[in-house]
Amino acid sequence: MSSHLPIVPIVLPMIAAPLCSLLRRPALIWPLTTGVGWLVFAACAALLMQVVESGPIVYTMANWDAPIGIEYRIDLLNAYILVLVSGIAAVVLLYAPQSAASELPQDRHHLFCAAFLLCLTGLLGITITGDAFNVYVFLEISSLASYALISVSRDPRALKAAYKYLIMGTIGATFILIAVGLMYMMTGTLNMADLAQRVKMVEDTRTILMAFAFLSIGIMLKIALFPMHAWLPNAYSYAPSLVTAFIAATSTKVSLYVFLRFVFTIFGAEYAFDTLGFNDVLLPLALLGIVVASAVAIYQTDLKRLLAYSSVAQIGYIVLGISMGTVTGLTAGLAHMFNHALMKGALFLAVGCIVLRLHSSRLEDMAGLGKRMPITSFAFVLGGLGLIGVPLTAGFISKWYLLLGTLELGWWPVTVLLLISSLLAVAYVWRFVEVAYFQPPPAEASSDEAPLSMQIPLWMLLATTLYFGLQTDVTAGLAQRAALWLLGGGQ
Amino acid sequence: MSAEMAIAVAILLPALGALLVALLGQSPNLRDCAMLSVATATFIVVCTLYPEVASGGRPTLHLLEVLPGLDLAFQIEPLGMLFSLVASGLWILTSLYAIGYMRGHHEENQTRFFAFFAVAISAALAAAFSGNMLTLFFSYEVLTLSTYPLVTHHRTPEALRAGRIYMGILLSTSIGLLLLGVLLTYHVAGTLSFIQGGILAGHATPLMTGILLFLYAYGTGKAALMPIHRWLPNAMVAPTPVSALLHAVAVVKTGVFTIVKVVVYIFGIDHLSSTGFHIYLAYIAGGTIVLSSLVAMQQDNLKARLAYSTISQLSYIVLGAALANAHGILGAGLHIAMHAFGKITLFFCAGAIMVALHKTEISDMRGIGRQMPFTMAAFIIGSLSIIGVPPLGGSWSKWYLALGAADTSHLLLVGVLMLSSLLNIAYLLPIPARAFFSKATSDDGHHGEGIHEAPLFCLIPLCLTALGCVLLFFFTDPIYQLLAPIVQP
Numbered sequence: 001m002s003s004h005l006p007i008v009p010i011v012l013p014m015i016a017a018p019l020c021s022l023l024r025r026p027a028l029i030w031p032l033t034t035g036v037g038w039l040v041f042a043a044c045a046a047l048l049m050q051v052v053e054s055g056p057i058v059y060t061m062a063n064w065d066a067p068i069g070i071e072y073r074i075d076l077l078n079a080y081i082l083v084l085v086s087g088i089a090a091v092v093l094l095y096a097p098q099s100a101a102s103e104l105p106q107d108r109h110h111l112f113c114a115a116f117l118l119c120l121t122g123l124l125g126i127t128i129t130g131d132a133f134n135v136y137v138f139l140e141i142s143s144l145a146s147y148a149l150i151s152v153s154r155d156p157r158a159l160k161a162a163y164k165y166l167i168m169g170t171i172g173a174t175f176i177l178i179a180v181g182l183m184y185m186m187t188g189t190l191n192m193a194d195l196a197q198r199v200k201m202v203e204d205t206r207t208i209l210m211a212f213a214f215l216s217i218g219i220m221l222k223i224a225l226f227p228m229h230a231w232l233p234n235a236y237s238y239a240p241s242l243v244t245a246f247i248a249a250t251s252t253k254v255s256l257y258v259f260l261r262f263v264f265t266i267f268g269a270e271y272a273f274d275t276l277g278f279n280d281v282l283l284p285l286a287l288l289g290i291v292v293a294s295a296v297a298i299y300q301t302d303l304k305r306l307l308a309y310s311s312v313a314q315i316g317y318i319v320l321g322i323s324m325g326t327v328t329g330l331t332a333g334l335a336h337m338f339n340h341a342l343m344k345g346a347l348f349l350a351v352g353c354i355v356l357r358l359h360s361s362r363l364e365d366m367a368g369l370g371k372r373m374p375i376t377s378f379a380f381v382l383g384g385l386g387l388i389g390v391p392l393t394a395g396f397i398s399k400w401y402l403l404l405g406t407l408e409l410g411w412w413p414v415t416v417l418l419l420i421s422s423l424l425a426v427a428y429v430w431r432f433v434e435v436a437y438f439q440p441p442p443a444e445a446s447s448d449e450a451p452l453s454m455q456i457p458l459w460m461l462l463a464t465t466l467y468f469g470l471q472t473d474v475t476a477g478l479a480q481r482a483a484l485w486l487l488g489g490g491q
Numbered sequence: 492m493s494a495e496m497a498i499a500v501a502i503l504l505p506a507l508g509a510l511l512v513a514l515l516g517q518s519p520n521l522r523d524c525a526m527l528s529v530a531t532a533t534f535i536v537v538c539t540l541y542p543e544v545a546s547g548g549r550p551t552l553h554l555l556e557v558l559p560g561l562d563l564a565f566q567i568e569p570l571g572m573l574f575s576l577v578a579s580g581l582w583i584l585t586s587l588y589a590i591g592y593m594r595g596h597h598e599e600n601q602t603r604f605f606a607f608f609a610v611a612i613s614a615a616l617a618a619a620f621s622g623n624m625l626t627l628f629f630s631y632e633v634l635t636l637s638t639y640p641l642v643t644h645h646r647t648p649e650a651l652r653a654g655r656i657y658m659g660i661l662l663s664t665s666i667g668l669l670l671l672g673v674l675l676t677y678h679v680a681g682t683l684s685f686i687q688g689g690i691l692a693g694h695a696t697p698l699m700t701g702i703l704l705f706l707y708a709y710g711t712g713k714a715a716l717m718p719i720h721r722w723l724p725n726a727m728v729a730p731t732p733v734s735a736l737l738h739a740v741a742v743v744k745t746g747v748f749t750i751v752k753v754v755v756y757i758f759g760i761d762h763l764s765s766t767g768f769h770i771y772l773a774y775i776a777g778g779t780i781v782l783s784s785l786v787a788m789q790q791d792n793l794k795a796r797l798a799y800s801t802i803s804q805l806s807y808i809v810l811g812a813a814l815a816n817a818h819g820i821l822g823a824g825l826h827i828a829m830h831a832f833g834k835i836t837l838f839f840c841a842g843a844i845m846v847a848l849h850k851t852e853i854s855d856m857r858g859i860g861r862q863m864p865f866t867m868a869a870f871i872i873g874s875l876s877i878i879g880v881p882p883l884g885g886s887w888s889k890w891y892l893a894l895g896a897a898d899t900s901h902l903l904l905v906g907v908l909m910l911s912s913l914l915n916i917a918y919l920l921p922i923p924a925r926a927f928f929s930k931a932t933s934d935d936g937h938h939g940e941g942i943h944e945a946p947l948f949c950l951i952p953l954c955l956t957a958l959g960c961v962l963l964f965f966f967t968d969p970i971y972q973l974l975a976p977i978v979q980p
Contacts, residue, residue, distance in 0.1 A: 391629040407678045
């Protein structure tokens with residue numbers, strides 16, 4: 001069994017998805033989906049432990065060896081992402097039934113579960129596979145599933161948002177496909193390990209340069225790097241809350257993983273950064289994203305949209321860390337991928353609790369929320385403190401490495417800009433604080449806390465962000481090992 | 492109880508107290524009893540640490556490694572010992588006082604108030620005990636966040652505005668400057684531990700040391716150096732016990748304590764004085780002393796006047812640290828304790844007047860000495876201690892500060908200290924003078940003639956702190972002996 005462990009995270013949700021659409025009864029499908037989610041999480045955690053103990057795992061699909069068959073290759077970097085994605089999925093699924101009952105049409109639950117599981121399959125597949133074309137296939141599975149997940153919302157605007165995401169996402173995916181095609185043309189292989197060796201031999205050809213260009217723009221679209229983020233705020237705002245929590249925490253992170261995988265292990269840091277000077281492109285975009293998106297977030301009137309812009313800014317932090325090209329910078333980027341996923345996941349879950357009771361995510365409707373939903377409001381504030389990077393939260397750890405990275409390089413203006421952006425984060429988090437705690441609740445409002453089945457997952461995620469604010473072996477420690485490995489070209 | 496245990500217990504007790512207070516919110520009497528016993532227990536635990544520190548021991552507690560090479564660790568040295576004794580000791584009196592004040596003033600949400608109050612004390616003790624700059628920074632931020640609900644306690648638009656300024660200044664300085672200073676220190680020196688003699692010598696160039704000095708001085712917004720002092724007068728919208736313990740003792744003293752501690756254990760006195768940058772900071776502190784005293788004279792609101800007085804007195808401590816010599820540091824350390832007792836007495840009096848007579852403006856306080864003789868007598872003692880008149884505690888710290896200033900041969904700084912004492916007289920003494928020697932205005936006849944003191948819960952603590960001011964004059968030696976090792980080469 002343990003030798004087949006690597007395919008469990010893919011096969012299990014993939015089989016469960018059609019089952020869900022056949023079973024149709026909410027009482028059956030939710031336990032099934034949740035059970036699958038936790039099993040997948042357990043499998044991913046086991047994989048991570050195995051990798052930490054005994055090094056990378058290679059699994060050949062149906063015993064067809066690499067150049068012909070598809071290979072799953074699990075190393076420290078993607079094991080880390082696997083655990084993150086499956087963990088968030090498992091927690092969100094605990095939360096889902098209650099939230100879905102209020103936000104989704106009653107007759108679509110089975111389809112929703114199926115789409116959710118397919119999305120999970122896709123995200124895990126992208127992460128686990130060692131085959132470049134396979135990445136594209138799973139990318140499409142997860143993307144198509146997420147368009148469906150977003151559009152299922154009762155809000156009619158969600159359809160438009162999903163459509164916009166569909167267009168942008170498809171352009172991104174197509175660019176990635178073109179890049180994979182060009183690389184195949186030059187090297188005759190789709191296996192990433194082989195690609196890594198053969199691309200080096202032809203790296204000064206124009207074809208590989210084009211492949212790199214298509215790939216990087218395609219992925220930038222998927223990770224919503226400023227200014228290619230246009231699809232994100234609408235998609236996050238109008239999707240059902242639990243979808244937003246899941247997608248915000250995982251989808252962009254997986255795309256970032258693809259980015260790291262291709263740039264560092266296939267093209268190599270030397271080619272991307274030294275030969276092409278790619279960090280000169282990433283750095284300004286990241287900085288612009290951080291400042292502009294944080295500033296825009298301050299002026300939002302809708303809490304989900306505010307968090308969405310905050311996500312664009314936080315993605316800027318991660319890309320900034322990557323663009324430094326140093327161990328500290330990359331550690332910061334990787335640690336922040338993890339920490340941001342947990343924090344944003346928790347925040348969107350808190351918003352879901354609020355939406356459940358208020359049927360609105362507009363800030364103006366949240367007057368006096370501190371009295372009406374004291375626990376949820378407090379949870380939101382704690383999560384917000386993480387976004388600011390207050391000590392004792394996970395956000396502080398990533399910011400510490402990020403700032404240390406800029407100091408090591410002597411990038412003074414960047415250091416200052418980062419500190420200013422933390423203050424912008426204070427400003428947008430405090431908008432919620434002032435509405436929730438300083439405005440009197442409307443007269444007819446009663447105290448009405450969200451049910452325990454939603455509070456527990458929310459606090460589980462929050463507790464992890466606080467835990468990883470103090471215990472950084474798993475986040476920063478593994479991130480540093482992964483960063484060293486990436487800078488060594490993944491050897 | 493081992494010293495390690497005692498450190499953990501001293502920090503955790505107030506935090507647990509907060510929880511207990513929150514749980515007992517339904518029955519106010521039980522809640523307040525619990526709070527008083529927690530405060531007393533905390534003080535006793537802190538006291539048990541004193542003998543070891545006084546005899547040269549440095550009890551240490553390593554909690555966990557947050558980042559590689561950076562621990563969450565506590566180590567008690569003399570400055571922290573003194574500060575923790577002052578903060579936890581005065582917490583007992585403030586708790587007593589707060590019970591009288593909050594009930595006498597019919598404040599709402601008392602449970603929330605007492606709970607956050609206890610969290611703030613826990614953070615202040617953690618700051619006092621911190622064994623490295625990272626731990627100190629963590630505690631500093633927790634203190635800022637936990638006092639925000641206290642400052643904005645009344646939830647009025649005015650409180651909201653004050654809260655914005657409070658958070659705005661304290662968070663932007665600590666995130667923008669202090670964090671940068673901490674990171675730079677780590678980048679330059681490779682460690683953040685507090686080590687006798689400093690960690691920067693041999694690592695930082697004089698210019699870098701100067702930059703770091705200003706990052707720390709202005710990053711520590713709680714020290715209220717001008718021009719980042721505005722949060723303190725604004726924080727006075729909080730109920731008086733907050734102003735008394737937090738904004739005269741725990742919070743602001745955490746600020747100046749940070750600066751003194753950084754000067755002694757991060758920069759090292761010798762390294763800092765060799766760069767010459769310290770004297771600029773000394774002049775900034777001197778400027779703050781004089782300017783805020785002048786502003787204090789303009790204030791008619793008693794709490795606002797006391798707030799500006801606090802800003803001025805905090806800069807005494809910053810000045811002492813910035814002198815970077817033995818007398819200066821000793822004076823700064825002593826002043827942490829002396830000013831705490833003097834200023835908390837004055838704030839207690841201000842609150843007592845508010846509870847008993849509902850007066851907040853100094854111009855309305857004519858003749859109140861006849862109605863509140865004990866309160867106003869305590870006010871005089873507190874004022875004289877702040878001014879630095881023997882036989883009151885404040886005279887010793889001013890003595891050492893002046894000695895330290897003279898040692899630097901910048902006589903202007905000595906002049907600043909003397910001028911400031913005169914200004915202190917000018918803005919503090921007219922208040923009791925008016926209270927005792929002017930005729931009462933006629934419009935408040937409804938309180939009648941005769942004695943009308945605040946409730947005993949308010950009165951007793953303020954008499955005790957006034958007594959403390961006197962005792963500190965006669966028993967300064969133990970404090971001096973406690974602090975002396977930190978300035979030995």
